[in-house]
Amino acid sequence: MSIVRSYTNNFEVIDRTTELLSIPLQWDIINRLGIFGATQGVTTNTVSFEDIIENTAVMTDQVRGQRNVYTKDAVRKLRSYPIPHYPIDGFITPEQIQGKTAYGSNDQADTVAAAVARELARIRRAHAGLMEVARAKLLEDGSIYAPSGTVSVNYYTDFGVTRKEVDFVFGTSTTDIIGKIEEGVAYITDNRFDGTDTITGFVAICSPEFFANLIKHPKVQTAYQYYSSTQEPLRNRLDSGLPKGTREFIHGGVRFVEYRGLKPDGTRYIPSGECRLVPTGLTEVFSSFAAPALKMDLVNTIGMEAYVFQYNDAKGNGISFESEANLVHVCKRPQLIVRLYSST
Numbered sequence: 001m002s003i004v005r006s007y008t009n010n011f012e013v014i015d016r017t018t019e020l021l022s023i024p025l026q027w028d029i030i031n032r033l034g035i036f037g038a039t040q041g042v043t044t045n046t047v048s049f050e051d052i053i054e055n056t057a058v059m060t061d062q063v064r065g066q067r068n069v070y071t072k073d074a075v076r077k078l079r080s081y082p083i084p085h086y087p088i089d090g091f092i093t094p095e096q097i098q099g100k101t102a103y104g105s106n107d108q109a110d111t112v113a114a115a116v117a118r119e120l121a122r123i124r125r126a127h128a129g130l131m132e133v134a135r136a137k138l139l140e141d142g143s144i145y146a147p148s149g150t151v152s153v154n155y156y157t158d159f160g161v162t163r164k165e166v167d168f169v170f171g172t173s174t175t176d177i178i179g180k181i182e183e184g185v186a187y188i189t190d191n192r193f194d195g196t197d198t199i200t201g202f203v204a205i206c207s208p209e210f211f212a213n214l215i216k217h218p219k220v221q222t223a224y225q226y227y228s229s230t231q232e233p234l235r236n237r238l239d240s241g242l243p244k245g246t247r248e249f250i251h252g253g254v255r256f257v258e259y260r261g262l263k264p265d266g267t268r269y270i271p272s273g274e275c276r277l278v279p280t281g282l283t284e285v286f287s288s289f290a291a292p293a294l295k296m297d298l299v300n301t302i303g304m305e306a307y308v309f310q311y312n313d314a315k316g317n318g319i320s321f322e323s324e325a326n327l328v329h330v331c332k333r334p335q336l337i338v339r340l341y342s343s344t
Contacts, residue, residue: 083328142154205278214256
């Protein structure tokens with residue numbers, strides 16, 4: 001037993017041989033799936049792009065010498081979206097450090113440097129969580145993440161498109177699962193339009209309930225019953241760049257990934273019993289933008305994903321931290337996000 005002095009009772013004996021630092025679990029599966037490209041910095045508080053849909057002329061035969069003039073121009077529209085502001089601050093006081101032992105130690109005093117490092121690590125985790133929840137929100141319902149209501153944008157509404165939905169009807173044993181998968185894939189392929197990006201694959205981000213119903217469906221079990229044990233997704237949790245313990249498998253040309261992330265209110269990022277099918281490789285379609293921090297010396301500079309500023313109190317009463325992110329995640333083709341679900 002290690003004996004240390006209590007901070008509330010000078011005569012109390014406390015066993016602190018084993019100390020556990022509980023760090024909230026961070027979900028960054030969406031960030032690892034290759035759906036979004038690298039964050040692009042901008043100098044303004046809005047991000048704008050011109051949405052251009054080209055019209056392709058159909059050439060027909062004509063009498064020699066007769067011309068076939070094509071006059072239909074491309075459909076063009078300038079779209080602009082505000083970039084939400086996400087601040088998070090912190091403060092360290094002498095009381096938090098004075099007379100305390102270092103984390104995981106029984107006899108080493110805590111230090112200001114260690115306290116600062118912990119606070120910065122906490123802030124970094126908050127920024128990582130923001131990136132994940134904001135992208136999950138876009139995939140969930142096609143909107144910009146702004147729970148306080150400072151921004152209200154839904155890409156389905158703005159682009160005037162209806163979300164494609166595919167009912168897998170898991171309650172029926174004869175449901176053609178491959179046919180359902182192909183329905184979603186075909187819809188994405190038919191609606192991607194021409195562009196510089198190329199679809200490199202398809203990923204389905206599943207709630208645990210959807211994933212469980214999928215892998216136990218008779219059609220799926222039959223399809224995989226001859227897989228070797230090292231590849232069998234029904235018996236193994238594969239590790240292929242995702243957090244350890246994440247279940248995934250490929251079926252019908254689609255990579256199905258189980259996503260167990262929870263919001264602070266206990267609900268799932270991907271609604272229970274649902275899944276989102278999206279293409280990968282279209283980083284111009286799924287884009288992230290960062291604006292500069294609200295500081296005079298950063299006006300009109302290229303934005304970064306996160307900012308942290310540390311201030312020492314002039315009277316020596318503590319250290320304060322001001323941190324912020326100014327991020328927006330844009331989907332230029334919201335019809336490429338397909339909702340998969342089961343009515344039974």
